[in-house]
Amino acid sequence: MIRTRVASIVLEPLSKAVATATYSHAAFRHSSSTPASSHFLRRNFSSTGIRMSNTMKALVFAGKGQPALQDRPQPTILKSTDAIVKMVKTTICGTDLHILKGDVATCDTGQILGHEGVAVVQSVGGGVQQFKPGDKVIVSCITSCTSCEYCRKGMPSHCVDGGWILGNTIDGTQAEYVRIPHADGSLHPMVKGATADEQVMVSDVLPTGFECGVLNGKVSPGNSVAIVGAGPVGLGAMLTAQLYSPSKIIMIDLDANRLEMAKTMGATHGVVSTAGTDVVAAVKALTDGKGVDTVIEAVGVPATFELCQEIVALGGTIANLGVHGTKVDLHLENLWDRNITITTRLVDASTSPMLIKLVDAGKLKTAGLVTHTYKFSEMGQAYDTFGAAAKTNALKVIIDF
Amino acid sequence: MIRTRVASIVLEPLSKAVATATYSHAAFRHSSSTPASSHFLRRNFSSTGIRMSNTMKALVFAGKGQPALQDRPQPTILKSTDAIVKMVKTTICGTDLHILKGDVATCDTGQILGHEGVAVVQSVGGGVQQFKPGDKVIVSCITSCTSCEYCRKGMPSHCVDGGWILGNTIDGTQAEYVRIPHADGSLHPMVKGATADEQVMVSDVLPTGFECGVLNGKVSPGNSVAIVGAGPVGLGAMLTAQLYSPSKIIMIDLDANRLEMAKTMGATHGVVSTAGTDVVAAVKALTDGKGVDTVIEAVGVPATFELCQEIVALGGTIANLGVHGTKVDLHLENLWDRNITITTRLVDASTSPMLIKLVDAGKLKTAGLVTHTYKFSEMGQAYDTFGAAAKTNALKVIIDF
Numbered sequence: 001m002i003r004t005r006v007a008s009i010v011l012e013p014l015s016k017a018v019a020t021a022t023y024s025h026a027a028f029r030h031s032s033s034t035p036a037s038s039h040f041l042r043r044n045f046s047s048t049g050i051r052m053s054n055t056m057k058a059l060v061f062a063g064k065g066q067p068a069l070q071d072r073p074q075p076t077i078l079k080s081t082d083a084i085v086k087m088v089k090t091t092i093c094g095t096d097l098h099i100l101k102g103d104v105a106t107c108d109t110g111q112i113l114g115h116e117g118v119a120v121v122q123s124v125g126g127g128v129q130q131f132k133p134g135d136k137v138i139v140s141c142i143t144s145c146t147s148c149e150y151c152r153k154g155m156p157s158h159c160v161d162g163g164w165i166l167g168n169t170i171d172g173t174q175a176e177y178v179r180i181p182h183a184d185g186s187l188h189p190m191v192k193g194a195t196a197d198e199q200v201m202v203s204d205v206l207p208t209g210f211e212c213g214v215l216n217g218k219v220s221p222g223n224s225v226a227i228v229g230a231g232p233v234g235l236g237a238m239l240t241a242q243l244y245s246p247s248k249i250i251m252i253d254l255d256a257n258r259l260e261m262a263k264t265m266g267a268t269h270g271v272v273s274t275a276g277t278d279v280v281a282a283v284k285a286l287t288d289g290k291g292v293d294t295v296i297e298a299v300g301v302p303a304t305f306e307l308c309q310e311i312v313a314l315g316g317t318i319a320n321l322g323v324h325g326t327k328v329d330l331h332l333e334n335l336w337d338r339n340i341t342i343t344t345r346l347v348d349a350s351t352s353p354m355l356i357k358l359v360d361a362g363k364l365k366t367a368g369l370v371t372h373t374y375k376f377s378e379m380g381q382a383y384d385t386f387g388a389a390a391k392t393n394a395l396k397v398i399i400d401f
Numbered sequence: 402m403i404r405t406r407v408a409s410i411v412l413e414p415l416s417k418a419v420a421t422a423t424y425s426h427a428a429f430r431h432s433s434s435t436p437a438s439s440h441f442l443r444r445n446f447s448s449t450g451i452r453m454s455n456t457m458k459a460l461v462f463a464g465k466g467q468p469a470l471q472d473r474p475q476p477t478i479l480k481s482t483d484a485i486v487k488m489v490k491t492t493i494c495g496t497d498l499h500i501l502k503g504d505v506a507t508c509d510t511g512q513i514l515g516h517e518g519v520a521v522v523q524s525v526g527g528g529v530q531q532f533k534p535g536d537k538v539i540v541s542c543i544t545s546c547t548s549c550e551y552c553r554k555g556m557p558s559h560c561v562d563g564g565w566i567l568g569n570t571i572d573g574t575q576a577e578y579v580r581i582p583h584a585d586g587s588l589h590p591m592v593k594g595a596t597a598d599e600q601v602m603v604s605d606v607l608p609t610g611f612e613c614g615v616l617n618g619k620v621s622p623g624n625s626v627a628i629v630g631a632g633p634v635g636l637g638a639m640l641t642a643q644l645y646s647p648s649k650i651i652m653i654d655l656d657a658n659r660l661e662m663a664k665t666m667g668a669t670h671g672v673v674s675t676a677g678t679d680v681v682a683a684v685k686a687l688t689d690g691k692g693v694d695t696v697i698e699a700v701g702v703p704a705t706f707e708l709c710q711e712i713v714a715l716g717g718t719i720a721n722l723g724v725h726g727t728k729v730d731l732h733l734e735n736l737w738d739r740n741i742t743i744t745t746r747l748v749d750a751s752t753s754p755m756l757i758k759l760v761d762a763g764k765l766k767t768a769g770l771v772t773h774t775y776k777f778s779e780m781g782q783a784y785d786t787f788g789a790a791a792k793t794n795a796l797k798v799i800i801d802f
Binding site for chain 2: 320328330333338346
């Protein structure tokens with residue numbers, strides 16, 4: 001762990017920042033009374049209505065199934081490499097739902113959730129070289145010290161003082177203010193060629209889909225790709241797969257609506273995987289009976305991982321994107337001689353600067369991933385909407401501060 | 402399937418060849434009376450003792466658990482791309498034992514076994530360009546037409562008119578004469594810098610260990626390698642791993658004797674995996690607690706594949722060499738975020754020309770892999786010895802014709 005002297009901390013007047021983000025208790029109650037979120041918020045909200053200038057609102061993992069908007073002290077610089085940012089927009093990830101289910105052992109009760117968003121830098125420690133107060137930034141879901149063994153070999157996902165820590169082992173981005181450790185390796189400057197909403201997709205969705213799905217899956221010109229699961233990260237893979245010009249992108253999902261949406265963003269085929277559909281036969285029919293060169297698993301349950309094994313072509317690759325909670329069956333009795341590759345990866349976000357260039361140039365359009373927008377005071381409703389995606393057709397839910 | 406006119410067949414006088422390889426029945430009986438092989442041969446040998454000039458001896462898969470030396474018609478050129486070779490040396494592979502157990506569904510009863518060996522070309526079809534009668538050759542375990550979709554993309558393991566067919570779907574090399582389809586893509590000229598025994602290792606052991614283990618496992622300078630299983634193919638991987646200068650090669654096997662042998666051939670460490678040994682702890686202790694960069698699975702059972710998952714480092718690769726008969730547990734709940742790669746492969750033998758150069762130059766020494774030598778008339782004893790490797794310390798058993 002890196003412990004250094006905190007020097008030259010630059011702070012904007014807190015009062016202004018807090019004023020911008022303070023809710024009246026009345027407004028909050030009003031929000032919480034909508035049917036979709038009332039249960040969620042009534043159970044968890046424990047605000048006294050009294051706000052002090054050094055507190056903030058934050059969405060906290062208050063226990064299994066209990067997301068709670070709570071008052072928390074504002075974060076402060078703890079190390080010289082820290083920045084404090086004021087969130088402008090955040091979003092909810094499927095991983096946040098996993099945490100709320102109790103599936104993520106590393107995340108303790110009491111943690112502020114969230115690892116995505118765009119923000120404005122409020123203050124920086126003396127060791128921060130790339131950012132200054134007032135800079136508009138994209139927060140990476142991966143914190144990188146840039147100098148440990150793993151960072152230096154291009155694998156900051158496993159940075160010894162970082163990796164996926166935001167909203168996991170340290171407080172995250174679903175709060176008005178966030179402490180970003182190793183700011184130089186963990187923030188990116190926002191660009192002008194895309195909206196702030198679009199740039200939120202660079203925090204996690206785009207690099208995860210690209211690195212864990214497209215790069216690991218060795219998508220290449222003329223090849224065929226199947227993506228099992230048309231949720232946000234599956235669609236992030238679908239969007240970035242097109243950077244390598246595959247001949248076919250076959251999306252597979254239970255939800256016909258998502259498949260139609262995927263087709264408007266570049267998928268060439270959709271296969272609805274409802275009970276009774278022979279998905280394997282459908283994929284084989286689209287690939288001269290051979291299966292696909294790249295299969296991207298973007299669900300995270302044993303059944304979908306087994307499907308991937310049935311549709312991968314000789315010499316093909318199964319790239320895992322899903323967050324798995326249990327072991328799966330690997331049919332080596334069928335696969336041992338089929339020259340296949342299976343990959344797993346926690347996103348390194350090392351390609352984010354490249355992806356930002358494409359977003360800025362308008363060559364990677366992420367606006368279609370955003371289906372809903374809420375105010376931060378409506379976080380309960382946002383979680384309800386995102387958690388019921390099958391009903392609400394939600395993909396990414398943008399939260400405005 | 403390719404069917405072409407057979408043209409310009411060149412034949413050496415058969416009588417000479419047959420004379421060289423004919424056994425007297427008496428000699429055979431003498432051989433079969435040795436304790437190790439008597440049961441095997443008494444049960445299976447059905448020779449009448451009468452030999453005709455167009456017959457030959459062959460080791461046949463006569464049924465589950467029944468290898469049998471039988472008289473068979475000598476093969477003839479069927480397609481213009483065929484060669485007929487007279488075997489000089491062959492060997493037995495673990496895969497042959499799998500076939501005898503009934504584990505290989507593609508291999509029917511009645512097939513002549515074997516897919517390795519060195520030979521002399523007897524006759525060639527009119528389409529064969531690279532070989533002529535009298536040429537001394539190494540038989541590749543993989544038959545390659547060189548022109549189908551898979552061959553042209555460097556994956557002849559899945560050649561549409563070849564792949565692993567010798568001793569599987571067509572008659573193999575444990576016979577006096579063998580028909581080699583697509584001779585131009587399936588034979589290699591022998592070299593002068595190594596003995597014939599050493600060159601038998603190029604048929605299968607070396608390219609399998611190298612391609613499926615070392616190349617797929619991304620062995621690279623300074624990295625650590627563990628090989629689970631110190632049988633012939635595991636040792637083939639161990640020998641060829643050294644081409645990429647890893648810092649550590651840790652062999653893991655039940656048999657301490659094999660580990661000692663491995664150390665004489667380049668392994669840096671051995672871990673005996675007998676019950677009660679904490680293999681994971683031993684490997685972690687050798688790798689600063691991190692596990693190994695490349696794990697090569699060279700056994701083919703669920704327990705060893707699970708061990709591989711426990712000792713692979715962050716960002717590492719598990720390269721499967723084993724022939725698996727059942728599914729295995731893949732612990733994605735632990736591995737989904739560890740940036741690992743798992744590969745499977747049937748050997749393509751596309752690196753055999755390169756490996757032959759190294760064998761010829763004395764830079765790849767395979768003599769240590771040969772532990773026993775038998776005459777072809779002693780095939781029963783050879784199978785007994787190879788099948789009881791734990792007792793006999795057998796690695797590769799060379800059969801002289």
